[in-house]
Amino acid sequence: MSASVSSPPLGADSPERAGLLSRLWERNQSIIPSLAAVALLIVMLVYAEIAYGRVFHAGTMSSLLVSFAPTIILAVGMTIVILSGGIDLSVGAVVAFTSVAGVMLMNVGVNGWLSILLMIVFGALFGLVSGVMIQYFNVQPFIATLAMMFLARGLASILSTVPVQAPEDSPIHLFATDFKLFDGPKVNDLVLTPGFFIAVIVVIAAFIFLHRTRMGRTVYGIGGAESSAQLMGLPVARTRVWIYVISGALAGLAAVVYTAEVGGKAQNVTAIGWELDAIAAVVIGGTLLTGGAGYVLGSVVGSLVLATLWMIITKDGTIRPEYLTIITGGILLVFVLLQRVLTARRRT
Template identity: 50%
Template structure:
C-alpha cells in the first residue's frame, strides 16, 4: 500500500498487474548475478547462448500455453504433441522423406490435435482441462503405438541444422565463450514476436483477453468467441509441433516418452511470467522470462549442489512464491 501511494505521487504509471512480470524479470537478473558472483560462469556470452539454444523449445511452449491460459483455459496436450510429432517426424526422415515435407507434416499433425481440442471444447462444451487431457492421452498413445524405441535421425539429413551449433556471431578465440545463435532460437524469437502482435495488435488478440475477463460478456458484446477459441487451441497445438521440430533437431532423436511433464513446465513458465491462471491478465513476454527463469534453475541448482531429484521442489517453491505475489497484487487492487 505504501509503495502504491508513493508511485502515484511520482506519477509513475506501472499497472499493478504488471508487477508479477516485472518481478520475474528482476528475479531472473538476480539469479544471473548470483550465479555470476558465486560461480563466475553465468554472465558470459557462452552461457547465455546455450541457455537460449537449449531452451528455445521451452520458450515456444510457454508462448503456446499463454494463449489458453489468458482465457482461463489450459492446454495439457502440448507435451504429448511434441512426442507424437517428433516420433512421426523422425520415422518419416528414416523413410527418406525430405525435411521440408516432414516439417509440414509435423505441423499438420499438431493442427489436427488443436482442432480436435477446439471441437471438444466448443461443440461438446467440455472443460479445456478435460478436453486437452483426453487429446494428451490420445497423442501420447498414438506415439507409443508408432514406436517405443528411441529413434535416431539418419545421418546427413536436412533437418539437424535447425537445432545445430548455429552460427557464431562473436567468435571468442580463448575459451568457449562465443555468442552464437541457431535457427531454433530465431524460430523462438519469431514465435514470440508474432504472438505479441496477435495478442496486442489484432482484434482476435483483444477477444482472447476479453474471454479471459468474462466469456459471457464477450459473447454478449458480439465478439467471435467460438472462432477465437478455435484459434487459441490451434495456435497452442501448432506451436507445440514447432517446439518439437526445434527440440528434435537439437538432440537428433525422438522417443514416445519425450515431453512428459513439459505442459506443466510451460504452465510454470507462464505463471512465473505473471499471467493470471484464471485468465484476463498477462503478457507473452512475461512467459518468455518465465521460461528463462525455469531454464536457469537447472544449472543454478546443480552448481549449488542441489541433487537433481530435488530440483522440482525449487520449481514448486518458485511457482508458489509467484502465485502469492499475484494474490497480493490482486488484494491490493481490491483495497
C-alpha cells in the first residue's frame, strides 16, 4: 500500500513572500527620497548636456565641484543637526564672521595658519553657545540659532563694512591652488583644489562618524525618539551640544575654503542665505526634517542638484537669476511632500 504525499497547494507561499516584500519595503522606504534626488540629478545633467552641451566635460565638472565645496561642507554639518531633530540657522552668518575675523587677524600680523585655525574655533564657539542654550536652557533650536545668526552677522558688520583682503603671502591662498589631475583637449582639464579635497574628507569623516561611532548612533537616536535614547543610557545631553559644535566648526571650515576661492577677500555680506541652501540640500538629499532618518551622502547629492540647477540657469542666459530661488523652493516642496507621504505610510 503506497502512501501518498500531498503537495502544498499552489500559491501557499504567497503570504510568506508578501510578508518578505512588505518588510523589504518598510526597511528601504528611507532611501526613496535619496534615490529620487539621484534620479533628479541625472535627469538635470542629461538635459543640460542635450540643451547646452559641454556638461559632461572635465572642465565643467571640476568647476562645479570646486565652486560648491563650501556648500557641501555646510550641508554635512546641517545633516548632523537635522538628523537630531534640530536646525541651525546661524551657519551663513558664522561663515561671514569667521571669514572677516580671520582675514583681519592675518592683516594685523597673526600667523596665517593660526588665523585659519581660529576661524574654525570661532565657528565652533558659536555652535557651543547654541548647543548649550538648546540643551540646558530648553531654548528651541530655531530661536537659539536665529539669535546666533543675528549675533554673528552683527559682529561681522562691526568688524568691517567694507571688503578686507588677506595678505598675498597668507597660507589661506594655498587652499585655492589648482591641481590638474587630467590634461584634456583644449580647456577640458580636470582641475581641482585642496578646498574640494577638504570637502571630500569632511563627507567621509561624517559618514564614518554617523555610522561607525556611538555618538553617531546617538544622533540618530535623538532624532528618532529622544526619550527612548535616554532610557537606553545614550549620552543625549553631551551629544546634542557636540552636534552644534560640529556644525559651527564646519561653518568656520567652509569660510576658510570659500575665502581662499575668492582670492582671500572677506566681507560682512558673505554667505547670505547659505543656511537655506544647506537646509534645501539636506532635505532634497532625503533627510527627514523631523530627524532620525537620512544620509550624509544624500545631502551631497542634494548639493549637486542645487549646483546643477545653478549651472543650467547660467548656461541658458535667458533665465533670470531670481528664478533660481523659485525653482529651488518648488523642488524643496516636492521633496517635503514626498517625505510626508512616506512618513504617513510608515505610520499606517
